[in-house]
Amino acid sequence: MTLSTCKKTILKGGTIVLPDRLVGASLVIENGIIKGITNAKIGGDYEIVDVTGKVLMPGVIDSHVHMWDPSPLNYREDWYHGSQAAAAGGITTIVEMPLSVPPVTDRHGFELKKEVASKDSFVDFALWGGLIPSCIDKLEELNDLGCVAYKGFMSFANPDYPQITDGYLVKGMREVAKFDGLIGVHAENAEVADFGSKHMSDINCKDESMHDEARPWWAELEAIQRAVLFSKVNNSRLLICHMTIAEGAEYLKKAKMEGVKVSVETCPHYLLFDKNILRDKKSYAKCNPPLRSRENVEKLWDYIFDGTIDIIGSDHGPYSDEEKVKEGSFWNEYSGFGGFDAMLSGLITEGVHKRGLPLSHLSKITSENTARIMGLYPKKGSLLPGSDADVLVVDLNEEWIYDGMKSFSKTKSNKGIYQDMKFKGKVEKTLVRGELVYDNGMIVGKQGYGQYVPKQNQHS
Template sequence: MSALSVKDSDKESVMSQQVDTVIKHGQLVLETGVVHGAIALKDGKIVAITTNESAPDARREIDATGLVVMPGMVDPHAHIWEPTHYPEREDYLTGTQAAAAGGITTLIEMPLSVPPVTNREAFEYKREIVEKKTVVDVAFWGALTEKSTGHYEELNDCGCVAYKVFIPYASPDYPHTPDYALLKSMEEISRFGGLVGVHAENADILFNRQKEFEEKGIFNGTAHEQARPEIAEVEAISRVILFAEHTGCRLHICHLSTIKARALIKQARARGVDVTVETCPHYLVLDTMDLEEHGGFAKCNPPLRSPENRELLWEMLKAGEFDMIGTDHTPYTDEDRLKHGDNIWKMPPGIGGMDLMLPLMLDEGYHKRGVSLEQLAKLMATQPARRFDLPHKGALNLGNDADIVLVDLDAEWTYTWANSYAKAKCIHSPYEGKRLKGKVVETLVRGNTVYRQGEVLAKPGSGHLNTRRMIE
């Protein structure tokens, strides 16, 4: 960690008037490295990054002694699923409260609402809900389905930051998209430089393999991974890369679980295909041993893979081959799974964790594997913000939104869903009772403290809906 120097011109601009907030004596995680210093906030923006001695006068001062000051996390893959048929599940208030507790200041929400975000009317319907409930900032994925055809320009005008397609079967409200419809959609989206995100698994392989297991009466946890083999994921990634190469469409691979796709992605990038790749904390922390132990409560799609695969994913991460990490937070409660008994095939897939992404990566990445704070900030803040065209998010830079999280790297604590703000509480979660090192102390969104020491302070509706900003 190094000392911070300040240009005279910067000093003059901030010392001329009082700012709203100064955070002093912290370790600032900048794109260029970690430095001792202070950061000044005014009107929701970062207006100065200075030495502690040069910090301007402020109405409020936050003492960050012993803490790390990071950019607020940008979660590129969150499921709130509101509006929905199931009001007992997650909503924008509980979901964004959990996000704030985990240091997430912007979440990019998937379009699996009822109805899905297939047109302007659906977009505006969700906007009204967000404006009443959210406590952090939100951006919307648009839906890539057959019903969306002809509406992508309209959704781009609304401000959707990307378009999500399910190659495997998803749900009656959000059906999987056949190849020709996907190809046509990517052609349409490429015309305005849009981004297509893909849940990449081969639908035919998954459907028939699961059918075989069900007919044989096999319901144990590891059967879920065997019924969704790595070849199904690798084949689908290969296919969408070819579609992106043909159409020139920007491509994003959601929740990569298998190391076996590594060479495909490297080769595509070498050919100039514009493809980014995301993984999730559960693929880096959990594996098939957890799936065997927790059964349907550790079920996610794609599934958890082997312990050996998990360690190789860390190699990919350290080598800079992942562009970002997303929670893939799901809204399901214990009751959603318990009502199906031990039938893992009928249990809904997904592992909640909006408030766990940063703590898990601090514990498993920073402390146990030596991943730098700068790299973690890039993976969970800077790079998702830039890929999804939110240029004022994701980094502690002058002029950016003052989205900031204060972290105690040395705090050791035990995670329990009983203390989670999420409505998707799960006492059977594979994370329940997990001991962690590294904890979120305070979260600010546009300069306002929304969470501090276990308490959400923001009022419902204080968050903003962020829309795609074209970068010339």
């Protein structure tokens, strides 16, 4: 079967995941677009693909990816390898963060990122713009180029991508409010988190799970509250990135009810793991904000089910194994890891099978909501007629074990947080705009097939 040469395809016999229900029907694709959903017999020169017993889901739109490319650091991950790993995990649109070298803080940085991704990516992509003090006056220009959102670090970041301090954050919010733009923030109180981490290093703390105490829940909550207040009084849309705490979710739930234009992202690792894994995986599982308690993990799932948490982003950003231990002290090692090719299977395993999460809700938090919040809907985000045919063929019952050494990612590792995890549910095929890109363990798409997807519309 070679879907890549066929412009008219029918996926027959599967269960289609729609926004509000599941439908047993055929999915009709023409010229890369969902043409229809039907049980009627269709004549004509269609290629018929039997997907009986499988589930058809909208392709994942990953809201939070670090490819390190273009950059001297692209030995960690690049568009060529990373987009293949994305396809293997069911990600059909990568929404890439602006922390490349140079960062996406002006037209030059944007054009360079777009050029590299267009040349190498196997899947479609959208781009975040930067939010640092020096680029506030470039936000409208980046919006005109199609950036979907603007990322700032309330915590300390790095010299090439400095922290967005409060005054500049407010100024940025006022700027994006002019064009209904979206500000995304890493919400941790910078001084509290930095002080706590340095204290743990100074006392030579040997318990890695204390990372949760070093950067405590209340440092995250305080930053969330501050960002929401700024957003509310400046009438700006806001996304809390990689939110980890139940206290934050409860506060954000109430803020939404009060009409604040705030959305909430969390990551799969905050739903699958608690801080105790740090004692085993050590710095290979270190990330910011930290992994929290098991009690907190269970509470986060409640906010998945009630809709408080809008979207899931992987925060994929691998480091080499050597880099993760180069300082010789957990407290001084890099934070972050890869593994976005495990994200969807992890959520199916832990959410659908273990907790009864409806497939329609899973598709909302991995695709539709992201498309709506980031202005990519209805081109992306659903299997309704008229949308791009970004389709996953998923076997909900296939059991498999994740091996980072077999990942398509540029960084191969058997030490990562997902290593040797047992999953139930696997992507069999990934179609991007109707073209088969990944098929049962093999990349069958073409380098450079992925297209840039600019912000399509205003917030819907």
